Amino acid sequence: ALEKKVKSKLGEKVGLPCCHEIESSDSLHNYRVYWQKNTMEVVLAYAEGKEISKDKRYMNRTEMDDRNFTLWISPVEILDNGPYQCVVQHLRSSQNPSVVCDETVTLFVTADFSKPNITANVSRNSCESTEMVVRCSSYGGFPKPEITGILNNESVVWNVSWVSESSLSPYSVTGILHLNVTKDVSFTCSVGSNGFTKSTSLLLSR
DSSP, X not given: OOOEEEEEETTSOEEEOOSOOOOTTSOGGGEEEEEEETTTEEEXXXXXXXXXXXXXXXXXXXXXXXXXXXXXXXXXXXXXXXXEEXXXXXXXXXXXXXXXXXXXXXXEEEBOOOOOEEEEEEEEEOSSOEEEEEEEEEEXXXXXXXXXXXXTTEEEOOEEEEEOSSTTSOEEEEEEEEXXXXXXXXXXXXXXXXXXXXXXXXXXXX
């Protein structure tokens, strides 16, 4: 089976699809539904039409559709990143409930980075050229970003540092570049993560 993937931005509402839908002649009372994360945390569990369990972290942030068992999470947090498993049992007889479906869906949470901020400081000036230290920084995004620079249509290589409180916290990124500028140049810094890119351009004048 293909792994199902769902993307969401930090703070939005997201629905994770389950693998079963109740027919109109049937009722939630005949089912047990477990939504679990990393196969350890029970996000939400229903039995015989009633919610029987919910993880503290998901209190007041989750609800389940009682026909197709879609798990709704709002607002999404970065910690929600990861695989979720939906297990549905039909209680034909309570002695041996049959598993109707068991499927995993992976949630990818992203957060937008701020528009990059570029600063340029002259470190040395001579007749022929100007030595500059260029910094480009951006913050508040997820997952870990890439930073790229273009100087007069040529790509440049940054000395990059990332800061994050944990692997599931927003990132701040800073790139530092030492340039020898002989004429006025146009410079662009881009910060990208998960297909989203933000750029800022600056004219560096001698």
